[in-house]
Each structure stands twice: as structure tokens, then as C-alpha cells.
Amino acid sequence: MPILTVTNLAGATRDVTASAHGSVMEAIRGAGFDELAALCGGCLSCATCHVIVHPDDFARLAPMSADENDLLDGSDERTPTSRLSCQIPFTEALSGLRVTIAKDG
Amino acid sequence: MPNTGTLIVGAGHAGAQAAAALRQFGYEKPITLLTEETDPPYERPPLSKDYLARDKTFDAILLRPATFWASKNITLTLGQRAVAIDAAGHALHTADGTAIAYETLIWAAGGHARRLACTGHHLTGIHTIRTRADVDLMQAELAHTETVAVIGGGYIGLEAAAVLRKLGKSVVVIEMQDRVLARVAGPALSRFYEEEHRLHGVTLLLNTAVECIEERDGRAAGVRLANGTIIAADMIVVGVGIIPAVGPLREAGAAGANGIDVDEHCRTSLPDIYAIGDCAAHINPYAPAGQRIRLESVQNANDQAATAAKSIIAAATGAPAPHYDAVPWFWSNQYDLRLQTIGLSTGYDDTVLRGDPAARSFSLIYLRAGQVIALDCVNATRDYVQGKPLVVNRRIIDKALLADTAIPLKTHG
Numbered sequence: 001m002p003i004l005t006v007t008n009l010a011g012a013t014r015d016v017t018a019s020a021h022g023s024v025m026e027a028i029r030g031a032g033f034d035e036l037a038a039l040c041g042g043c044l045s046c047a048t049c050h051v052i053v054h055p056d057d058f059a060r061l062a063p064m065s066a067d068e069n070d071l072l073d074g075s076d077e078r079t080p081t082s083r084l085s086c087q088i089p090f091t092e093a094l095s096g097l098r099v100t101i102a103k104d105g
Numbered sequence: 106m107p108n109t110g111t112l113i114v115g116a117g118h119a120g121a122q123a124a125a126a127l128r129q130f131g132y133e134k135p136i137t138l139l140t141e142e143t144d145p146p147y148e149r150p151p152l153s154k155d156y157l158a159r160d161k162t163f164d165a166i167l168l169r170p171a172t173f174w175a176s177k178n179i180t181l182t183l184g185q186r187a188v189a190i191d192a193a194g195h196a197l198h199t200a201d202g203t204a205i206a207y208e209t210l211i212w213a214a215g216g217h218a219r220r221l222a223c224t225g226h227h228l229t230g231i232h233t234i235r236t237r238a239d240v241d242l243m244q245a246e247l248a249h250t251e252t253v254a255v256i257g258g259g260y261i262g263l264e265a266a267a268v269l270r271k272l273g274k275s276v277v278v279i280e281m282q283d284r285v286l287a288r289v290a291g292p293a294l295s296r297f298y299e300e301e302h303r304l305h306g307v308t309l310l311l312n313t314a315v316e317c318i319e320e321r322d323g324r325a326a327g328v329r330l331a332n333g334t335i336i337a338a339d340m341i342v343v344g345v346g347i348i349p350a351v352g353p354l355r356e357a358g359a360a361g362a363n364g365i366d367v368d369e370h371c372r373t374s375l376p377d378i379y380a381i382g383d384c385a386a387h388i389n390p391y392a393p394a395g396q397r398i399r400l401e402s403v404q405n406a407n408d409q410a411a412t413a414a415k416s417i418i419a420a421a422t423g424a425p426a427p428h429y430d431a432v433p434w435f436w437s438n439q440y441d442l443r444l445q446t447i448g449l450s451t452g453y454d455d456t457v458l459r460g461d462p463a464a465r466s467f468s469l470i471y472l473r474a475g476q477v478i479a480l481d482c483v484n485a486t487r488d489y490v491q492g493k494p495l496v497v498n499r500r501i502i503d504k505a506l507l508a509d510t511a512i513p514l515k516t517h518g
Contacts, residue, residue, distance in 0.1 A: 035129070
């Protein structure tokens with residue numbers, strides 16, 4: 001199973017493994033991080049699964065959709081490597097991905 | 106009596122988030138999360154969408170992994186119904202005769218799906234969509250169901266209709282009002298969704314009252330309308346709202362006519378008892394001034410949970426408690442249409458249509474006394490995002506400018 005490295009709001013980092021069938025959001029939520037709200041459950045209706053991807057990993061991700069980009073625009077916490085974690089399918093190829101939960105995640 | 110600390114009744118979005126938020130904000134006393142349901146906390150919105158369509162498994166809609174609650178030292182008590190509250194004695198009684206002492210009680214019991222009251226309302230084959238168990242019952246019957254009558258053209262009914270059409274069922278939606286979504290949206294949005302459902306093969310009966318449910322061999326066989334017509338159906342789905350589940354709280358003396366009244370910190374009129382989520386009647390800064398409302402949404406459940414959790418912690422330390430003032434938002438997915446709502450359209454006196462519904466991407470903007478109070482955005486995420494500051498800041502903007510899609514809404518922010 002692919003490995004995801006997650007940093008929480010307190011700055012603590014932990015490696016988690018997750019099934020390669022879900023999204024990065026599901027991997028984070030499934031690992032029990034309580035700061036990621038993911039309120040709409042992953043249907044691209046909100047921006048509460050906001051993560052900041054490690055700059056060295058950002059290019060590994062497929063480009064985001066216009067809707068994801070628009071939703072991120074609504075966040076005061078947006079950075080150049082911000083993504084909505086529900087929109088990143090978590091695959092074996094992405095193993096080692098490093099993300100930090102955003103303050104409004 | 107087992108413990109004190111905080112006892113939370115109801116483990117939907119509100120109750121689950123209240124427990125998680127208390128721990129997140131540093132609450133160290135015992136927390137018990139008690140629900141009459143037999144499943145750990147899960148998301149409700151997919152029940153009428155992805156979960157009904159079997160596009161998502163139950164595990165995929167769990168709010169937290171099953172191990173989360175124990176890892177946060179939160180006692181999850183499933184299958185227990187609260188039946189009485191001794192407010193003075195700070196104890197809750199459950200259906201099996203247990204008394205649970207509490208220091209603080211959070212009532213987050215939501216509501217039960219409103220059922221029909223007419224002849225035949227009790228028959229097998231009539232379904233509501235409120236819990237996982239409800240939808241599992243529906244799914245067990247779907248394999249041998251060809252025709253479905255949906256009573257109620259609100260969000261739940263329409264979302265279910267969209268899924269059932271996708272599953273190849275023949276669907277009739279029966280709505281008492283002269284349009285769908287009549288209680289929650291403007292006519293332009295109603296007309297758009299009516300057209301979409303018709304194009305997808307749904308038969309819509311508006312201005313249509315139900316007389317009774319027809320029976321055959323002990324099960325529901327159709328719906329008899331007030332005009333005498335019988336709509337034959339193998340399955341009947343009733344989506345006519347909820348009744349707040351507040352009986353024990355009301356009997357204990359909590360104030361409230363429609364749900365339970367709470368103040369800006371989500372406190373009820375009873376000592377050390379909070380109420381949050383679908384059943385909490387509150388003064389919402391986005392509703393008409395002074396109007397007490399209940400809001401049935403994930404946003405409201407989640408944000409009121411955070412308000413109550415922070416208020417409980419503040420009460421212990423003497424710090425000022427936060428006020429509930431979050432901007433309401435909501436979503437509904439039907440077919441390939443994504444509706445996103447910001448604000449509350451309650452009490453609107455004017456609307457502006459931005460974009461062309463025929464293009465299947467547009468927004469309906471609601472105004473009250475000239476101020477932007479809400480937007481319903483269909484496949485128009487940018488308007489949803491950029492419309493939020495207009496709602497938060499109660500902006501007054503020329504209607505022609507609002508309607509002009511060549512001008513981004515952020516220009517007016």
C-alpha cells in the first residue's frame with residue numbers, strides 16, 4: 001500500500017498507509033487526523049479538505065480542475081502548492097507524497 | 106452512575122463533531138457519544154446520493170475510522186435511546202433503564218424522517234431516507250423494484266429520484282406545491298430542476314395531494330391521489346422533511362416551539378444543556394432579523410458543534426464564549442448537476458438570474474431590501490466562491506451588474 005506523509009496543524013509528522021483505491025482525503029481521514037474536516041465528503045462542494053503539498057512533490061500530481069482552483073481561491077490559506085485532498089486519487093505511483101493539513105482544512 | 110463529563114446525545118454530523126472538537130480543543134474530562142443507531146458516526150448526505158447508488162460503501166462514508174473514538178478516549182454507546190432527562194439532577198435515562206450522570210449535556214439528536222399519516226402509511230414498501238438502515242432496507246428491495254413513487258419534491262426526494270433513474274427505475278415525483286424545492290429556492294431554480302428531471306424521464310406531478318397508500322398482498326402497491334388517480338408503484342419513498350427529535354428535552358422543560366431554542370452559544374434554557382444541529386432553533390445572523398430558525402445542513406451541524414465545544418471549555422475557564430455566526434452553505438448533487446448554495450434565501454424579495462439555465466451553468470442570486478443574501482449556483486463554482494463575500498458583507502449591487510456574466514462577482518466584493 002502506498003505511503004502518505006502527513007503533517008498536522010501542530011507540526012507533527014506521521015507516515016500513514018492507505019488503500020490505493022481512495023483519495024488522499026480518505027487516506028488522511030482514515031488515519032484518524034481530526035483537523036481535516038472534509039465536510040462534503042469529497043464531492044468538490046467545499047474546500048474543507050485543503051492541504052499544502054510539499055513543493056518538491058507538487059509536480060507529481062495531475063493538474064487540478066477549474067472548479068478545484070475556484071474553490072481554493074476562496075481560502076485565505078492558499079499557497080502555490082495548495083490542493084483539495086479529495087481531488088487527488090491516491091495511487092501506488094504517489095507513494096511518499098508529503099502533505100500538510102491547512103488551517104482551514 | 107458511570108461517569109460525569111460531557112454526554113452527547115446523537116452521533117450524526119453534529120454530535121460526532123462536538124466530541125471530536127472537544128478533544129481537539131483540549132477538553133480532558135470523559136466524553137460519551139450516545140446514539141439510538143447501531144452504526145458509528147457516518148455522513149448523511151450520501152444516503153440519498155452515492156450510498157443509495159452503491160457508488161460508495163458504508164466504510165467510505167464513515168465520518169472517522171472506527172478506531173478513532175477509542176483512540177480519543179471517547180466512549181461510543183450505540184443502540185441506546187435517550188428517554189428522559191433529569192435536568193436538576195444532571196442525569197439522562199435511556200430506554201434500557203440506565204441512568205447516565207453528566208456535567209454537561211449536548212443534545213444533537215437531529216430529527217426523525219416525517220412519515221405519512223394517511224391510510225396505508227404503515228405498509229411495507231414505504232421508505233424514508235434518514236439513516237443507513239433506511240437506505241439498506243431500500244436497497245434490499247430495489248432488485249425487484251421497477252416503479253417508484255417519490256412523495257415530496259424537496260432535495261432528498263429529487264436526489265433520490267435522480268439516483269433511481271440512473272438505476273433504471275421508472276420514477277414519479279409527487280409534490281403538493283406548484284413547484285419543486287418550493288420551501289428552499291426561488292422559482293427559476295425550481296423550473297430548472299423540474300426540466301432536468303423531466304428530461305431524465307421522471308414524471309413530475311405538481312399541485313398534487315396524496316389521498317392514501319394503496320395495498321396489495323399486505324404491501325404498498327401505489328399512491329392514490331386526491332383527484333382519485335392511482336399511481337402504481339413497487340416502492341414508495343417519502344421525502345417530506347423531518348420532525349425534530351427533542352421529546353425528552355422538551356419534557357424536561359427546555360424552551361422551544363419548533364425544535365429547542367438555543368442562544369448564540371448553543372445553550373438551551375436548561376442548565377448545562379446545549380443543543381446543536383438540525384434540532385437547534387437559533388437566531389441566525391443570515392436569516393431575517395430576529396427570526397429563529399432551524400437549519401438542516403452539515404455546515405450548521407459542524408459549526409454549531411464547534412461553538413458548543415468552545416463554549417463548554419470557555420465556561421470552565423471563565424474565558425468569553427464564541428458566538429455562532431457562520432455563513433450558511435449547502436450543496437445538492439443530482440445527475441451531473443452540482444448545486445452549491447451560500448447564504449440563506451429566507452425572506453428574499455427579489456432575485457437576479459446570472460447566466461443561462463439552458464447552458465446548465467448559472468446562478469440565482471437572492472436579494473432582500475437590495476442586499477445580496479444568498480446564491481444558488483448550478484455548475485458555477487466560481488460564483489459560489491466569489492459570491493460569499495457579497496453575502497457576508499450584505500453588499501448592495503446594481504442588479505444589471507450582478508446579472509452580467511462578463512463581470513466576475515469578485516469585482517463587487
